[in-house]
């Protein structure tokens with residue numbers, strides 16, 4: 001079945017402009033949504049705990065900051081953009097007691113609804129606006145007059161108007177400039193987790209680190225290895241982004257293309273595809289979600305150890321040294337928050 005795609009002309013911005021929005025969390029997505037909602041004429045307040053280090057950033061941008069409970073009580077649309085593993089506690093403690101008939105509960109990712117960690121009452125709309133890109137780029141694209149495509153989904157339509165509300169919200173953060181696709185909480189959650197684990201983050205990081213190790217262990221200069229397996233990856237992905245894999249193959253040399261066609265499938269072998277299917281199975285049957293929730297509850301020992309190991313990988317020191325010399329590399333995407 002063909003997906004439904006909506007653009008600015010399909011969205012009614014006045015719907016979200018008529019709501020009182022609370023954005024809970026002011027990190028990667030939270031800052032992007034809040035600032036762009038405000039710039040689109042929406043009445044927005046931020047919900048953050050008293051001791052949160054994000055408070056100063058939000059206040060510096062001229063936003064009104066309340067506690068999550070105060071912001072939820074004041075608002076009639078609550079967007080939860082706190083870490084996925086913290087959302088159920090924030091919901092129970094700060095949001096649920098303040099939900100009123102006709103309110104809307106919004107998510108930027110379907111994790112807590114898909115895995116039954118949050119169970120909203122039947123008298124509120126439950127919807128999702130999930131930009132398909134990192135928050136800092138969502139904001140930068142908005143400021144540049146462009147947008148990052150977004151997904152919308154409605155889990156519960158108490159008002160009968162939840163989809164129009166979600167589309168209006170998505171338009172206010174720039175999503176409808178690029179295209180807003182209708183999906184479900186289940187499809188968004190499972191495909192998002194698969195994409196970030198197997199390809200975008202997990203797959204790509206491991207591919208780059210392994211390529212760097214193979215070259216440097218064979219005696220090649222780390223600087224040359226860095227350019228070859230990391231720096232140039234962006235340029236190749238830019239071509240894919242513009243015109244697919246076919247466009248990338250059109251632009252590279254025939255020598256590179258023959259290597260791509262014959263060696264690529266040896267790197268991403270049938271065994272890798274089998275492992276990807278296993279990873280998808282663990283997402284679908286809830287194994288990954290249970291593991292991640294338990295890891296977070298235990299204080300993230302594995303997360304912290306693996307993150308530290310990644311930071312200590314030799315490619316990071318080489319990259320830092322080289323990037324400091326590259327005047328042409330764009331400003332950091334963390335500049336806006």
Ligand SMILES: NC(=O)C1=CN([C@@H]2O[C@H](COP(=O)(O)OP(=O)(O)OC[C@H]3O[C@@H](n4cnc5c(N)ncnc54)[C@H](OP(=O)(O)O)[C@@H]3O)[C@@H](O)[C@H]2O)C=CC1
Pocket residue numbers: 024025026027028029030047048049051052053054055068080081082083084086090108109130131133134135136
């Ligand atoms: N990162 C991304 O680009 C994307 C994220 N998403 C989804 O968006 C949501 C937010 O993720 P992300 O932006 O990465 O989150 P971040 O980790 O970047 O930011 C989390 C924010 O929540 C705040 N926070 C922590 N605890 C609480 C609490 N108890 N009450 C209120 N606020 C709290 C943090 O404040 P403090 O400074 O105190 O830690 C911080 O401001 C998730 O559902 C994620 O899956 C979806 C698409 C892309």
Ligand SMILES: CC[C@](O)(C(C)=O)C(=O)O
Pocket residue numbers: 131132133134135192195196200201
């Ligand atoms: C690719 C990672 C992501 O899913 C995203 C930026 O869309 C996330 O959860 O951060």
Ligand SMILES: [Mg+2]
Pocket residue numbers: 131132133192196
């Ligand atoms: Mg994503």
Ligand SMILES: [Mg+2]
Pocket residue numbers: 109192193196
């Ligand atoms: Mg994600």
